[in-house]
Each structure stands twice: as C-alpha cells, then as structure tokens.
Amino acid sequence: MAENVLLVFNRNPYDGTDAMIQLSDLTRRYGNALAVDHISFDVTKGEVFGFLGPNGAGKTTTIRMLTGLSKPTEGKACIMRLDVNSDMAQIKKYIGVVPEISNLYDELSAMDNLIFMAQLYGVPRSQRKKKAEELLKIFRLYERKDSLFRTFSRGMKRALTLAAALIHNPEILFLDEPTVGLDVVAGRSVRNLISNLHRQGITIFLTTHYLEEADLLCDRVAILVKGKILAIGSPRDLKEKTGKNSLEEAFMKITGLEPEVLAIEKGK
Numbered sequence: 001m002a003e004n005v006l007l008v009f010n011r012n013p014y015d016g017t018d019a020m021i022q023l024s025d026l027t028r029r030y031g032n033a034l035a036v037d038h039i040s041f042d043v044t045k046g047e048v049f050g051f052l053g054p055n056g057a058g059k060t061t062t063i064r065m066l067t068g069l070s071k072p073t074e075g076k077a078c079i080m081r082l083d084v085n086s087d088m089a090q091i092k093k094y095i096g097v098v099p100e101i102s103n104l105y106d107e108l109s110a111m112d113n114l115i116f117m118a119q120l121y122g123v124p125r126s127q128r129k130k131k132a133e134e135l136l137k138i139f140r141l142y143e144r145k146d147s148l149f150r151t152f153s154r155g156m157k158r159a160l161t162l163a164a165a166l167i168h169n170p171e172i173l174f175l176d177e178p179t180v181g182l183d184v185v186a187g188r189s190v191r192n193l194i195s196n197l198h199r200q201g202i203t204i205f206l207t208t209h210y211l212e213e214a215d216l217l218c219d220r221v222a223i224l225v226k227g228k229i230l231a232i233g234s235p236r237d238l239k240e241k242t243g244k245n246s247l248e249e250a251f252m253k254i255t256g257l258e259p260e261v262l263a264i265e266k267g268k
Contacts, residue, residue: 018045020172020203021066025075028061028227035061037227038075045171048194048204050218052211054257058227059207060100063174066205067097079172093122096165100177102157103164106150110141110160113149114167121168135163139193155186162193172203179213191217215247225255 021043028036036058043049051059064070066077068088077084079091097103104113114132123131136142139159144152152160158178165173178194179187194217198204208214214221215235222232231238231254235247242250251257 019043020045020047020080021049021205022078022081023075024077026062026065026072026077027074028058028065028070029073034227036065039224039227039229040075041222041229041232043203043205044219045203046198046201047219048198048206048217050214050221051205051207051224052214052221052251053224054255056226057224059224060176062224063097063176063205063207067095067174068092093168094170095172095174096168096170097174098162098165098176098178100180102161104149104157104161107148109146109148110136110152111145113160114164117164118167123168131167135166139163153186155182155189158182158186158190159193162190166197170202172205173197175204175206177207177209179208179210187213211248211251212246221247223251223254230254 019042023042024040025038026036026040027034027038039058039062051062053059061070065072066079066084068084068091071085080094082091084091105116108116111129111132114135115128118128118131119125133142133145136145139162141156141160141163144156149157149160162175162178175194179190182190191213194204194206198217206214206218218235220232220234221238223230223238233241235250238250238254239245239247242253244250244253
C-alpha cells in the first residue's frame with residue numbers, strides 16, 4: 001500500500017437530510033477475515049456514487065449488506081433512514097439491484113422476465129404489462145419483447161437486467177460492474193442509460209473496475225482497499241489533490257497498485 005495515503009473525506013455538497021444511504025462503522029467479518037472494515041459515508045439524493053477498488057476490496061460485500069443479502073457484523077447502515085438489519089422488507093420497495101451476473105431467466109422472454117420481476121416487486125397486476133412495455137421501448141428492446149433472454153447479446157442482456165431493476169420505480173439503484181464484459185458499443189450504450197437515469201434524479205451506487213467510466217459518470221467516488229476506505233471525494237478533487245491528470249493515475253497513487261495489476265483487474 002502507498003505511503004502517505006491521501007484521505008479526502010469530502011462531505012456531501014448538500015444538507016445531510018438529503019442522504020439516501022448512510023453507513024456508520026459498517027463492518028463484515030468472515031471468521032477471522034475482515035472483509036469490510038468500519039466504513040462510514042453518506043450518499044446524497046440524486047448522486048452517482050462510485051465505489052472503487054481492486055478485486056477482494058470489499059465492494060460486492062458492501063452491496064450485499066446494503067441490499068439485504070448479507071448481515072453486517074458490526075456498525076449500522078440505513079437506506080432512506082430505514083435500518084438494513086430490521087427494515088429490509090420496506091427498503092426493497094425503494095431499491096433496484098443490477099448484479100454483476102444477471103438475475104433474469106434464460107427460458108423466459110424479455111416481456112415475461114419484466115412482468116415476473118414486476119410481480120416480485122409488488123407492482124399491481126393492472127400496471128405490470130404497461131410498465132414492461134414502457135421500459136422495453138426506453139431501452140430499445142421492444143422489437144425483441146417476445147425473444148428468449150438466452151438469445152440476447154451481452155449488451156442486450158445488460159440493458160434488460162437494468163430495465164428489470166427499474167420495473168417498480170426505485171429511488172436508489174445499485175449497479176455492480178454494469179459494463180463488465182461488454183464491447184465498446186454496448187458499454188457506451190449502458191453508460192448513456194446510466195447518465196439518463198442520473199438526469200432523472202435517481203440515486204445510483206456504482207461499482208466498476210473501469211476508472212475512466214467512474215470519472216465520466218460519478219459525482220463522487222470512494223476508494224476501498226482491503227476493506228478500508230482510503231479516499232473519498234469527487235474525481236476532480238482526487239486528481240487535484242494527487243497532482244494527477246486522470247482518475248486512474250490518482251487511484252494508483254492512492255492505492256499503491258502498479259499499472260500492471262490495475263490492467264489485470266480491468267481485464268478480468
């Protein structure tokens with residue numbers, strides 16, 4: 001790890017009452033292994049917040065705790081002021097989750113996948129088909145509405161998975177490596193969709209290995225290594241404070257990772 005690591009604890013530019021996600025000393029242990037080590041920060045309403053770090057840093061473990069798939073060992077996390085330990089049933093009404101590996105069904109059509117997800121999220125029966133059709137049109141998949149999910153390209157699968165996470169009009173969207181494995185055109189398409197959601201005021205919590213993507217999309221980022229947050233702030237802040245021209249260079253200075261290691265992480 002780099003010596004003299006920079007800590008840029010830049011609080012939200014808005015009043016704290018706008019915080020949609022709040023973490024206080026959030027911790028997760030697996031036996032003697034400390035996967036997430038007492039992390040604390042807020043995410044503001046309408047913000048795109050990037051959660052960056054190498055493999056094994058604790059990014060996915062954090063998302064799992066925030067979305068009810070794993071229990072914190074210590075500390076506290078709240079979504080819209082609801083506690084993830086006691087209020088997850090309510091929280092799920094307000095969040096959408098796009099996992100790194102799609103959670104849709106190969107044997108169902110695009111339309112049937114969206115209607116099924118609408119049912120799971122409690123969308124009223126009378127609204128399910130209409131909402132599914134709207135999303136298929138927005139994501140330019142309507143012409144393939146009756147095609148099985150398994151016949152879709154990677155980019156189309158990613159777009160439909162994103163549409164499924166929006167079927168119940170969530171206020172917060174968790175995106176875990178949304179463009180991983182996509183070609184240049186599909187990746188650009190997904191980034192444009194994320195930018196459009198940002199303009200609509202949806203709060204987005206994003207993990208990515210593509211630092212140029214984080215630089216482009218995120219209002220603020222946190223850099224996590226071995227379960228600890230080393231720096232947090234806007235991409236511009238981090239570049240200025242490290243004296244670097246790109247977020248990738250700032251990331252390498254803060255974490256002490258060599259360029260070769262970072263290239264392996266991005267290519268995985």
